[in-house]
Amino acid sequence: QVQLQESGPGLVKTSETLSLTCTVSGGSISPYYWNWIRQPPGERLEWIGYIFYSGSTKYNPSLDSRVTMSVDTSKNQFSLRLDSVTAADTAVYYCARADYDVLDHWGQGTLVTVSS
């Protein structure tokens, strides 16, 4: 059974960079699309973007200028970097696998708080 686990700091200072890693176990990172989704407190889920196992990416235009995703197939990991964060970026961040565009496996999520 495929499992995903997010890791990274739970607290990031305003204007700094949020960095998270998702480790995939129980399955291969290829040939799937690997996604990041977030959920601010009390708000709906927001899709951040995906990275294909080959390294191609697609980002939500609302975050495109601040987002970078990368993948390390040797470690079965993929990562999210979000620059210049503000309080509006406080959210639970999820990583998820997409199979034919369907988000079929999710990590448990990690809360990231942005504060000065």
Place this chain on the structure above:
Amino acid sequence: VIWVTQSPSFLSASTGDTVTITCRMSQGISKYLAWYQQKPGKAPDLLIYAASTLQSGVPSRFSGSGSGTDFTLSISRLQTEDFATYYCQQYYNFPYTFGQGTKLEIK
């Protein structure tokens, strides 16, 4: 961007009841719609994709229908473990977008 309007936001029901949740899209998405169940402190679980196809392991009391702009999730014979928050999500085009959620509570 495809906007997703989900209703109702809150739903109160009893075990054994049948409930329906709807999602309306700002433009047609064919059948590129998924439904998720989320319990407090947990990640969303995929219930249904392609508007009406049950994910493996999901009980048959869950069903989905619709195409184009209007979709429904029905849960029949509600059981205790079904009380949770439900989200719809379109994957017709990018960016993927979600409904605001429906919290199903025990009456």
